[in-house]
Amino acid sequence: MKETENIFLTLINQHRAIIHKITKMYMNGAEEQRDLFQEIVLQLWKAYPTFRGNSKFTTWMYRVCLNTALIYFKKDSRKVDKMPLDENIDIIDVNESEVKEEKLAYLYAAVQELNVVEKALIFLFLENQSHREIAENMGISEVNARVKLNRTKEKLQSIIKKNGYEF
Amino acid sequence: MNFDDLKNEWNAENPEGNNISTDMLKIKQAHTPIDKIRAKMKHEFFYQLFFLVFMAFIPYLAGFSTAINQVYLMTYAITCGFTAYYFFKFYLFYKNSYDMSMDSRKNILWFYYEMKLNVELYKALTYIVAFIAVGFLFAYLFIEQASVFARLLKKLSTAYILINCFVTILVIGAITELWAWFYYGKYLKQVKKVVDELDYE
The missing domain is CATH 1.10.10.10 (Winged helix-like DNA-binding domain superfamily/Winged helix DNA-binding domain)
Structure with missing residues (x-):
């Protein structure tokens, strides 16, 4: 069990950028992103026995992550912040x-x-x-x-x- | 807007963040709609269990006659039987694990129909228990002819009683549907929305 856990952790830590990107796409606030991140890791761990190595780990990971994000509803009704970003941001002087x-x-x-x-x-x-x-x-x-x-x-x-x- | 440039920048981005540790694997409570429904059903199980135990003491508290007591015990046994059957079904639903590695459409449809089926089972149990209770009430009125309710019933016209029965059934139906909707419907609605978005061409 410990060995399985270690292998799993090594694999998802290698690809944790996928989870970060999905949480940023699906949730707006930092706290909600953290909650979704945690939920995705939990679902990945629960689903890990279904990964038999027939496909790439990332292929399997994309599916579990997206399926979790698709049906994850932290709030009763997810209100999206539709305010545009600050329009006065000066984009000329930045590197x-x-x-x-x-x-x-x-x-x-x-x-x-x-x-x-x-x-x-x-x-x-x-x-x-x-x-x-x-x-x-x-x-x-x-x-x-x-x-x-x-x-x-x-x-x-x-x-x-x-x-x-x-x- | 150049999507190829955007794609390159997207792939160059490497959000760091802390390493995922074993502690994160120890969390037990998932937050998918199905997990939320399961958690609510678990709560309801305890409420109903308490209600069934309470029901067992009603004959002692109400002081039923021998005849009505026998009818009560019969309806109580039927209620327990139906509740046990449905609780077994809910237990299977509670224990049934899901596979998140299926393609999204399959996965979401599985969630949707599993949730819908169990909400319908929940409604069926509520209807059954409500109708058993109404049945017992009628038996009580006919057996206990001397009771205040039975004497009141005799003064009412048949048409009035029939209309009342019809309205009672409608009210039971409305309460069951509204309760199920209020308690579980929102999750079904949210998942159905994703199904519709996936199927929209």
């Missing part, structure tokens, strides 16, 4: 790394306005998953995955634009 961080910050803020399925689609797309892989993970057809993803990208673009940011 490249800060610009990148800011881009991602705007992305995380914008995805809060997407529904849970759209968040999953964007997440898998950003994680370099092909349409076929997205379809397999979500349990929908490849055509449907492509159509949904394109719609979600358009929606995300318009949210970012509406929030006064362009990249």
Whole structure:
């Protein structure tokens, strides 16, 4: 048992960025992100016996993480903060790394306005998953995955634009 | 907006944070809707158990006649039988583990139908217990002819009694549905929303 626990911990610590990114996409506040993070780790641990090594660990991990996030409801009704980020942020004088961080910050803020399925689609797309892989993970057809993803990208673009940011 | 650039930056981002420790694996309480429903059903189990024990003392407290006492014991045994059957079903639901590594649609549909089935079972048990109670009340009125209620009943017209029975059934139905909705419905609604979003083409 201890050995299984150690192997599991080594594996999820190697890929814990996946959990961090999902929590940031699905939850807005730091406390809620921590709660979801904890829930994902718990569900990964509970589901670990189902991982038989037939697929890559990350493939299995994506599924458990996303399935947990899709049905996780911390509050009775999740209210999304739809306020755009500060429009007065000066993006001219900041260095490249800060610009990148800011881009991602705007992305995380914008995805809060997407529904849970759209968040999953964007997440898998950003994680370099092909349409076929997205379809397999979500349990929908490849055509449907492509159509949904394109719609979600358009929606995300318009949210970012509406929030006064362009990249 | 260039999604390829965004993708590169996304993949370059490496949120650090603390290492996941063994302590995090010791948490027992999960927060999926199904876990929430299970926790609520566990609470209800204790309330109902307390109610059943309390019911066993009603003949002593109410001072029933021998005839009505026999009817009461019969209805009590039937109530216990039905409750035990449904509790066994709920126990299976409580113990049934779920597989989070299925594809999202399969996983969410499993959650949805498992929850819906158990909420329907819960409603069925409530209806059964409520109708047994109403049945006992009628038996009481017919057997205890001398009681105040029975004398009052004799003064009422048949049509009035029938309308009252109909309204009683409607009220039981409405209370059961509303209670189930208030207590469990919100989780079902939330999961159904995800199912619909996945199925929307």
